[in-house]
Structure formats: C-alpha cells, structure tokens
Amino acid sequence: MMITLPWHPTRATDRAVYHDDTGCSEAAAIEQQYRRPGMGGRPPCEDCARVLDTAMVGGSPMPVPPLPETRERGCPTCHGQQIAQAGHVMASRALIKVEYRCAVCGTAFLLVRSAFT
Ligand SMILES: [Zn+2]
C-alpha cells in the first residue's frame, strides 16, 4: 500500500473515480496508458479512501510484523553474537522480552527469558 498522486482512468469502461493508492486492486488493473494525472473532477475511489483512512487513524500505516523470539543469546538469523539491545522491554507475569538487534545482519528479535531467574 502506497499513497500516490491522484490519477484517474480515461476509459469509459472504468468507474468515474480517481485513485491515489497503489494497493487498490481496481487501480492496479488499469494499464498505465489509460491513466491521467489529477483527480479529473471525480470523487475518490472508496477502496483508495479506505486505505488512506486506516493509515491515518492507526498512526502507523503498516501493521508491524511480530518479531522472531529466541531464548538463546544470539541472532536467530545468522547466529551472530554481536547483538545490541534496541529498547522495548516487554514483561508479562512469567516472561521478560527484550528487543535486540543484530549488528551483523540487522535482524530485530526478542530475547525471551523467564522472569523468575
Ligand atoms: Zn482505487
């Protein structure tokens, strides 16, 4: 999903709306040659508008994928030992999760340890 400058389709068979998001499936189906920049005096496409709304409401447009978790002190991707704490400590009743980042491959992950040890 990426917000672009508004453009509108020129074919009579397409709906008379303008699109402004690359994640819109209707917009994606329209070939470059039928696209004209600008809103063309048309209302916005609901699909594009919806994407825009959720992007603005949530504050972060992309859902953050969950970080991989490991109990070993090392990078889960390259098994490197050059890891640095990246902030974010999450503690629940039984577990403490600390966000680390690998200095070698850049992978962010959570180091999980028991809160009782
Ligand atoms: Zn659209």
Ligand SMILES: [Zn+2]
């Ligand atoms: Zn690594």
